[in-house]
Amino acid sequence: MTAPQVVVHRDKELMAQAAAARLITKIVDAQAARGSASVVLTGGRNGNGLLAALGASPAREAVDWSRLDLWWGDERFLPEGHADRNVTQAREALLDAVELDPARVHAMPASDGSHGGDVDAAAEAYAAELARAARPENHGAVPSFDVLLLGVGPDTHVASLFPELPAVRETERMVVGVRGAPKPPPVRLSLTLPAIRAAREVWLLAAGEDKARAVTMALSGAGELQAPAAGARGRRRTLWLLDRAAAAGLPRELYPPASP
Numbered sequence: 001m002t003a004p005q006v007v008v009h010r011d012k013e014l015m016a017q018a019a020a021a022r023l024i025t026k027i028v029d030a031q032a033a034r035g036s037a038s039v040v041l042t043g044g045r046n047g048n049g050l051l052a053a054l055g056a057s058p059a060r061e062a063v064d065w066s067r068l069d070l071w072w073g074d075e076r077f078l079p080e081g082h083a084d085r086n087v088t089q090a091r092e093a094l095l096d097a098v099e100l101d102p103a104r105v106h107a108m109p110a111s112d113g114s115h116g117g118d119v120d121a122a123a124e125a126y127a128a129e130l131a132r133a134a135r136p137e138n139h140g141a142v143p144s145f146d147v148l149l150l151g152v153g154p155d156t157h158v159a160s161l162f163p164e165l166p167a168v169r170e171t172e173r174m175v176v177g178v179r180g181a182p183k184p185p186p187v188r189l190s191l192t193l194p195a196i197r198a199a200r201e202v203w204l205l206a207a208g209e210d211k212a213r214a215v216t217m218a219l220s221g222a223g224e225l226q227a228p229a230a231g232a233r234g235r236r237r238t239l240w241l242l243d244r245a246a247a248a249g250l251p252r253e254l255y256p257p258a259s260p
């Protein structure tokens with residue numbers, strides 16, 4: 001697992017644009033090196049902001065969208081097409097505007113899908129889909145994602161791993177059903193920390209003053225049970241992409257003085 005690196009941008013718009021530029025480069029490089037790329041998307045304001053910025057960037061033409069696998073770090077367990085589902089919001093922000101291969105868009109199950117309202121069965125099904133995509137050279141039962149994106153909640157949650165809930169303690173399963181989430185809706189699906197840590201790179205996004213406490217806590221030695229964001233690490237890189245408001249509580253030693 002890698003130590004966190006921190007990059008601070010002036011504001012959330014610039015952070016989204018810079019993260020989008022970074023992601024385009026990563027995808028293009030992975031496609032050049034391995035033929036395809038895999039990215040795990042996040043929900044939330046910062047994740048959707050990044051997707052919208054990517055959609056607005058002329059450089060999006062550099063990506064071969066048909067050779068991109070998309071997965072999700074978490075999902076609100078709601079009916080297909082529900083406006084609060086992370087996949088619905090991602091489609092609106094970007095996915096409907098690019099030429100993806102539908103077979104490579106791995107949305108998490110909906111509550112009115114083939115598993116009905118059984119969130120545990122839905123979690124097992126998504127874990128099986130991940131396992132089928134994993135290669136022998138990968139690290140465990142999930143693919144080696146090129147980039148795994150995570151929005152950081154004001155309470156330090158990432159994906160749907162909330163402080164002190166059972167999901168953040170999971171050490172075996174790659175995907176779990178979550179009940180009793182403090183942020184609505186209460187029932188969700190989430191990758192676990194072991195699945196997140198299989199990614200080559202984990203990028204955590206946080207902008208706005210309501211995220212400052214969470215960022216300070218996660219980057220100042222809190223444990224992953226109290227601050228799940230602290231446990232989200234990539235195998236090759238762990239990158240925190242922040243705006244100044246979210247970084248306000250961090251000691252300057254944590255990020256280079258040259259950050260504009």
Ligand SMILES: O=C1O[C@H](COP(=O)(O)O)[C@@H](O)[C@H](O)[C@H]1O
Binds near residue numbers: 045074150154
């Ligand atoms: O509910 C969720 O919240 C987090 C954080 O969202 P934000 O709007 O506070 O940035 C998000 O990362 C997660 O995917 C989503 O389901």
